[in-house]
Amino acid sequence: MRSGVDRFSVVFQLPSFFRSMLCLVAMNKITHAGLRCWPWLAGLVLVAGCGKAEPPAFHSNVVEMDRQGISPKQEQDIANILGALFGTPDKPFVLTETGLDRKKLEQAAGPVRSDQFGKESGLYRRHCGHCHGTTGDGLGPTALVLNPYPRDYRQGKFKFKSTERPDKPTTADLEMILRHGIPGTAMPSFDLLPDTQIQVLIEYVKYLSMRGETELKLISAMADLSEGTLEISRTALVDEILKPVAESWSTASEKIVAPAEKPSIELALSIEKGRELFYDTKRANCIKCHGLSALGDGQTNDYDDWNKPLHEIELAIASERESLRNDTEMPAADRNERESKTATTAAILKSDSLPVRTITPRNLRLGVYRGGRRPVDLFRRIYAGINGVPMPGVGPTAPGGTGTLSPEEIWSLVDYVRSLPLEAISEPPRQRPTAAQARF
Amino acid sequence: MNTTPLELESVWPHRWAVALVCATFPLIWVGGLVTTYDAGMAVPDWPDTYGYNLFLYPWQTWVYGPFGLFIEHGHRLLGSLSGMLTIAFLISAWWCQRRGLVRWLAVVALAAVICQGALGGMRVIEDKVQLAKIHGCVGPAFFAFAVALAVITSRRWQDADGVQNRAGLGKVERLAIVTTFLAYCQLVLGSQLRHLPAGSAPGDFRVALVFHLAIAAALVVHIFLLAFQVFRTQRDEWSLVRPTTGLVALVLVEVGLGAATWVTKYGWPSWMADYLWAADYVVHEGSRLQAWVTTAHVAMGSMILASSLLVALRSVRFAWRGSRAAGQGSWLMEAAR
Helix, strand or coil, rough: CHHHHHHHHHHHCCCCCCCCCHHHHHHHHHHHHHHHHHHHHHHHHHHHHCCCCCCCCCCCCHHHHHHHCHHHHHHHHHHHHHHHHHHHHCCCCCCCCCCCCCCHHHCCCCCECCCCCCCCECCHHHHHHHCCCCCCCCCCCCHCCCCCCCHHHHHHCCCCCCCCCCCCCCCHHHHHHHHHHHCCCCCCCCCCCCCCCCCCCCCHHHHEHHHHHHHHHHHHHHHHHCCCCCCCCHHHHHHHHHHHHHHHHCCEEEECCCCCCCCCCCCCHHHHHHHHHHHCCCCCCEEEEEEEECCCCCCCCCCCCHHHHHHHHHHHHHHHHHHHCCCCCCCCHHHHHHHHHHHHHHHHHHHHHCCCCCCCCCCCCCCCCCCCHHHHHHHHHCCCCCCCCCCCCCCCCCCCCCCCCCHHHHHHHHHHHHHHHHCCCCCCCCCCCCCCCHHH | CCCCCCHHHHCCCHHHHHHHHHHHHHHHHHHHHHHHHHCCCCCCCCEEEEEEEEHHCCCHHHHHHCHHHHHHHHHHHHHHHHHHHHHHHHHHHHHCCCHHHHHHHHHHHHHHHHHHHHHHHHHHHHHHHHHHHHHHHHHHHHHHHHHHHHHHHCCHCCHHCCCCCHHHHHHHHHHHHHHHHHHHHHHHHHHHHHHHCCCCCCHHHHHHHHHHHHHHHHHHHHHHHHHHHHHHHHHCHHHHHHHHHHHHHHHHHCCCCCCCCHHHHCCHHHHCCCCCHCCCCCECCCCCHHHHHHHHHHHHHHHHHHHHHHHHHHHHHHHHHHHHCCCCCCCHHHHHH
């Protein structure tokens, strides 16, 4: 009996007419088979094409909900309230109390489109969604492979801004980040975009942040109610939950840190003063995190505000599992319930958050500062600290108060930090000047 | 002798096939640009363009209009050109070619180009990323198929008996086939990375990326092994040496373009953060460098697929003709047994 391959080779040895005929028959069969399979093939294309046809939806903050013990019904209530207050990723909606421009939001939201006249929409999904996620939770498809992770807007915390530490960034702060990007990270500069599109993106970032913060407030409110649900009235929702969030954004421009005038002292002296403060463990104590060499190799086992709660949940899970292992006399029903709850928490953590990472203090020897390299930017970083990370502020926490360092001292520290890239890590004693003849 | 003497074979099918290849490669480029600039929906209707017949759309509005419209409509016009060239190839194959294989391959080509056009149209009408992904995977396959048509209709294909040294062809054959397979897998994975639905989970991108890198490594190794084998055993056979040399050059360029694509899109890896040039680097979204590097990476992938298919087809052909002349089974037959 001939093998299939032999039969195939025989085809090529036949006169061309018969070969053509055979091919014709084969093609005929294939065509018929194809026609028979057509509904299946069409089905395959439809499954491939329409399988994920559902429009993108906002994702609930399930990690926080699980942490605060929110029931499935409460979770649904929260989703409904948020839907009523903020709409969907394709059709955003805002109340006038938010101060947001609905037209801008509509241009930023939805699928990517452009018309014959070049007007583009779906800007957030085109430029930001792949990293920051549809919900602005920093869980976009590319987030897992980026370091640092993309920002999760839902806490309403932004690191690089001109305002006091706990306050929101101004529109100008967000614009600066969008225009200039963040060096050394995947956050790009959008300087090539028209100004109108940048403003549209800023508005949408504020929208997502307000939505996320409102969700957190709703979760806290629901958690206090145990199994009950919130009173769904405009007064309760808008005045008590939405308005404070919106006001924190609208008043941001009043919270700008205005640096004191730089004292007119000699630069070398100012640098020397700043150097002393940098190493002063009782005052600025910069070496704690940035290290003795300022290479960012000090304390590297701390977490930022986005990772710390996740780390705490991880610790709680580990502790619970340990106690379940050690407690051999626990009733089976209790054990099963606790094991099931721990497994649920672990599954939620795995599916709705990124692996926990420690924060990396900046290597100041490079002269690259993510929040801006102007002296005023460094002053604000040192004065107010960086929101969401362990970098503390050394300025006064309230207007008119006294901070750890005076404005003059902060300027000295700025001068020293700016001089670090030019300073050798180890400074050997300088050679004493000698006459040229003595050297040769 | 059951084959047609070379002097009697018309050169027109080959010429049309080459023209098809030449038209399809820019089509791949422009298609890549459409994805890079997210311009897939710049023209919301199909087969019309903003209500106009595709060919009657005012050229001033097209050329001087928004860039998204320019590349999307241009992509459709280039696609139509490829379709017309496929029809011309089909006519010439049925008119001038006596080989039934070529004739029926021409029919398949026409069916493929129609399907690809329809897929592109469905992608617009349905506005589905999944369809864009399939459209993006079929495009390079059609380009490789067009290259195969050009190879099969060439004189060298019919003059395969002229190969002197057949030792080692079996290994070349095997390596070339595996390389072609890997090159296509790589394109499919690349398509997964480029056409990510907005709501995908963070893990999806990483899985596709890890496989993309792993297959890239396997592909590079296979191309070098193929080159080694060709240079060792077939150094006098220019129809194998030239495309293999090109393949090595292409894969080196492609690796560089891949790295550049990542850097221009996501910056330098974090483990390079202590180098000033990496720490100070800012990604510029939508820059020409970013767009052209990414698109070149896509287009070079198609070139690698087509080149490896070319080497595979020629080596299979030479090995088969050689084994037939020597009265032995080819590697494929031995493997089948």
